[in-house]
Amino acid sequence: MPKDQDTKDSGIGAASKRREDIRFLTGTGNYTDDINVNGQAYVHFLRSDVAHGRLKSVDTSVAKEMPGVVRIFTSADLEGVGGIPTGWQITDRFGEVMQEPAHPVLATEKVRHVGDPIAAIVAETPEQARNAAEAITLDIEELPAVIDMKAALNDGATKVHDDLTSNLCFDWGFVEDNREAVDQAIKDAAHVTTLELVNNRLVANPMEPRVAIGDFNRATGDSTLYTTSQNPHVIRLLMGAFVLGIPEHKLRVVAPDVGGGFGSKIYHYAEEAFCTFAAKALNRAVKWTSSRSEAFMSDAQGRDHVTKIELALDGDNNFTAIRTETYSNMGAYLSTFAPAIPTWLHGTLMAGNYKTPLIYVNVKAVFTNTVAVDAYRGAGRPEATYQLERVIDKAARELGLDPIALRRQNFVTEFPYATPVAVEYDTGDYGATMDKLIEIADLAGFDARRAASAEAGKLRGLGVNCYIEACGIAPSNLVGQLGARAGLYDSATVRVNATGGLTVMTGAHSHGQGHETSFPQVIAEMIGIPEDMVEIVHGDTANTPMGMGTYGSRSLAVAGSAMVRATEKIISKAKKIAAHLMEAADADIELKDGQFSVAGTDTSVAWGDVTLAAYVPHNYPLEEIEPGLEETAFYDPANFTYPAGAYACEVEVDPETGKVTIERFSAADDFGNVINPMIVDGQVHGGIGQGIGQALMENCVYDDTGQLLSASFMDYAMPRADDLPFYAVDHSCQTPCTHNPLGVKGCGEAGAIGSPPAVVNAVVDALQSAGKDVTHIDMPLSPARVWAAMQG
Known part of the structure; x- marks a missing residue:
């Protein structure tokens, strides 16, 4: 970067103020809990208060008659609903694939952690749903809890999943070919330092707890999920294909403003699947908003x-x-x-x-x-x-x-x-x-x-x-060999309007990273136009290309690169239009500061004139160039x-x-x-x-x-x-x-x-x-x- 980057007032290297902060700081953001669908009901999840137990019965007879209760769901009511899938399969050091247990949306024969959802109560108000949950009677045969990892692997240890051979998911060694050489090097070393340590378990605690709203359009058969997610396209893929059996073109996932994630909002959760399923089953929208207490016992945690x-x-x-x-x-x-x-x-x-x-x-x-x-x-x-x-x-x-x-x-x-x-x-x-x-x-x-x-x-x-x-x-071909069950590319569609402004639709998702500010800086610099002429659209699978979302510090490196590639395609086509307008060869056209010029001359045409010509093709080589300026690019890093x-x-x-x-x-x-x-x-x-x-x-x-x-x-x-x-x-x-x-x-x-x-x-x-x-x-x-x- 240039040494004077801090003095720049726009473009790459400029400390541009975050444009999205205006709505965040004035209370005009649009978070998932701000969304309400006409006629929606509310869901409360009855969760296990024991860590490990056999679920013998769930008596809802009293609860379902309580005021405002629409319906109470248990696992028996989720016919045709699959389990929550895992997106990565590990092969262990012996060449065996990991043990992969079922993960039901609602607990079936057993509960396996405090907070495991057992029943979902749908009611007219959140209060009525909570009241009904208190009237449900559970019969759980409590079993010894498996907490200590080393003890969990002992012979005879209680198993978390009865259908698995043990509590060991996998025993992974890397690089296995190095093992003997490493052992020998440690034996031969002049000095060996040994340290035993713990990387403590953490709760992510983003500012905004998770929310899910399922909606179903009876006329079209389309399902919509509004959710606090870092990657709406991945949620659509996992939930549609593996849990609910909804074709992707009939399922829309929307992640609006999201108040922090830190990784905990990457994943597909049972609550999202349930709300989407229940909306269709009841033919009305169903909304769930997590409490902070629920977040502690249902959101994925870290480290450990x-x-x-x-x-x-x-x-x-x-x-x-x-x-x-x-x-x-x-x-x-x-x-x-x-x-x-x-x-x-x-x-x-x-x-x-x-x-x-x-x-x-x-x-x-x-x-x-x-x-x-x-x-x-x-x-x-x-x-x-x-x-x-x-x-x-x-x-x-x-x-x-x-x-x-x-x-x-x-x-x-x-x-x-x-x-x-x-x-x-x-x-x-x-x-x-x-x-x-x-x-x-x-x-x-x-x-x-x-x-x-x-x-x-x-x-x-x-x-x-x-x-x-x-x-x-x-890259995707490598991670596929390593067990990833998805590609790890990203995408962007750049749409130029007739008057020169751009809309960039990206597969990335911003939940605090400032995409709406930094992404326009890149495109504005490439074209030479003001940053406020570039609008970023993200978070809605209905109007963004398939992308893998935001995590792993990938937004600019992957999604930003897709955006650059799409913009390069735009510029290439725009140069052809400019060349026609100026009666010059494509190869002689240069773009700088929003002006197309013929190299070595003072002949030029403005960015806005070229974009207008693309949509008003009165003087346009239609036989050579299609009207319009819109391009999509997918980028898969090397x-x-x-x-x-x-x-x-x-x-x-x-x-x-x-x-x-x-x-x-x-x-x-x-x-x-x-x-x-x-x-x-x-x-x-x-x-x-x-x-x-x-x-x-x-x-x-x-x-x-x-x-x-x-x-x-x-x-x-x-x-x-x-x-x-x-x-x-x-x-x-x-x-x-x-x-x-x-x-x-x-x-x-x-x-x-x-x-x-x-x-x-x-x-x-x-x-x-x-x-x-x-x-x-x-x-x-x-x-x-x-x-x-x-x-x-």
């Missing part, structure tokens, strides 16, 4: 890994091998992308920023009586980064080395670089991001700040780490993109209470070309906030009976404004991606990936500086845990 990692080094402190063994919690059912998260989105990133020649990753995925676990901001990459950056920091302390110097020594420095875990980094400069971090974090002044903290009776620590992530999961960076955190620890305060946080990221630096700053800020939340306070906890102990904000701590510092962020180190037309890499998840190990490294540093023999504390680093660690 238990890992042992070993790092081998030679006598010169070069990394020689990494070996990990991870237990990954799947929950009671397989969510849409769940099998891919601890495998292909985790194991392939275990090389990190480093040129370790041998790596072996083992993952045992386990069914338990808990809510399903799937992608949460970062999705597999935070887990990999946390393991790797914590064990490197521990190794540096064991060897008495500077943690930064040890990392620098082992950085990948030549690109492209093929890692031993099957991915190829196309570009990067990890030394440059580390240099920038040292500058913006003022690491030279740390000793003085530590001394000042000591005078105040506090322990100050510094944590540094690096990260790399893979964004824009691709590779992932690989954002990378270096983060530093400074903490103060109160030695009397164990309370940790984040004093400074700095992030130097390489996102390739940056379209809108202000939006990028915001994405990084948000990610860091979530990472700090995981490191210090967030923790989803089940007891031994499967009861969710952290089922509300009273018990699940979220970071508040005064828990977070002002951040120093920089993204001036830019190595553009080589395989997409924008050179972009993705920024939405970086902060959540890079921040947890930085925080934990800082706390360990603070305690060791005070002579405490503390090498690790599991997240979240609550005051109680830190205090206990200080006491030995």
Whole structure:
């Protein structure tokens, strides 16, 4: 990007203010719960209050006679309805496909987690539906709950799914051919650092809980689902083809404004299928709005890994091998992308920023009586980064080395670089991001700040780490071989109006990323017109081309590239029209600042004149060019993109209470070309906030009976404004991606990936500086845990 990008007032590199914020900040957004269909009824789901039990009977006789009740559905009433499908199939290290249990829309013979839906009460008002639910009598034979992942794999352990051979979903090894060599390298190493750690389970908690409204048009036979989704086309495909048997051309899915997702709104949920089914069954719209309590026990959750990692080094402190063994919690059912998260989105990133020649990753995925676990901001990459950056920091302390110097020594420095875990980094400069971090974090002044903290009776620590992530999961032919049951391309249709304005219909979906601002910046720059002449349409399968939605920091890299390709087609056709108008050859036409000109002359015609000619073809070569200006492009990436960076955190620890305060946080990221630096700053800020939340306070906890102990904000701590510092962020180190037309890499998840190990490294540093023999504390680093660690 040009050095003066921050001075640009429009186009690529400009810090354009988000146009969508006008409606969000003035209360005029259109969220799913704002939508009401004439004559709609309301649904309330009666959910299991036990984690594991045999469902012997559901007595609705009293409830169905209560005021306002339209109908009560149980599993017996869902004839012809399939189970919720999984979008990824994993083959284990023995060549066997994973165990894939059924996931019914409403519980059948058993309930398998607290919150599992048993009955759906449809009534005239939400209150009447809730009242009727309380009158339903359940007979559930409670069974032992399976909570601990390792115990779940013991011989004789209670099975979550009776029809499976065990609670093991799969035992995945990668790269299996490396296994013996890795074992030998660890035996032969001059030094081996071993660390056992937990990546704590998280609840996504987007600002807007989930909502679903099903509607049915009796005259046309069309079904419509309004839902809080990150990918409406995928929901239409999964629900139509695999659950309800509705042809896609008879099913419309609409995701309007969505108040955050963080991954939890990627998936197809039972509530969406039920509302769509019930609308047809009752011939009236059916609406469900989740409460926050329901969200805690029904939305897919994140992380939940238990890992042992070993790092081998030679006598010169070069990394020689990494070996990990991870237990990954799947929950009671397989969510849409769940099998891919601890495998292909985790194991392939275990090389990190480093040129370790041998790596072996083992993952045992386990069914338990808990809510399903799937992608949460970062999705597999935070887990990999946390393991790797914590064990490197521990190794540096064991060897008495500077943690930064040890990392620098082992950085990948030549690109492209093929890692031993099957991915190829196309570009990067990890030394440059580390240099920038040292500058913006003022690491030279740390000793003085530590001394000042000591005078105040506090322990100050510094944590540094690096990260790399893979964004824009691709290409489709590769992920298909890895088990994906969908393509991972994206699409755009660009429609130019007669007066020169453009409507861009994209398969991506914005739920906080600023697409309506950044996408127009790209097209405006390509054509040379004002950004306000470009309108972005998304979130409605009825008027957008088939796309895979937004997650995995893929929007600009994949959907944006499709948009560029479609716009290139528009420009190519427009040049032919301009050439005809100016009686010149196509090859001689140039487009700049919204003007078509003949190269080497002062003859020109404006963008608006060409677009008008396309729709009013009075002077037009109809025999050569069709009227109109509308093009569609699909883009399937050749590779992932690989954002990378270096983060530093400074903490103060109160030695009397164990309370940790984040004093400074700095992030130097390489996102390739940056379209809108202000939006990028915001994405990084948000990610860091979530990472700090995981490191210090967030923790989803089940007891031994499967009861969710952290089922509300009273018990699940979220970071508040005064828990977070002002951040120093920089993204001036830019190595553009080589395989997409924008050179972009993705920024939405970086902060959540890079921040947890930085925080934990800082706390360990603070305690060791005070002579405490503390090498690790599991997240979240609550005051109680830190205090206990200080006491030995």
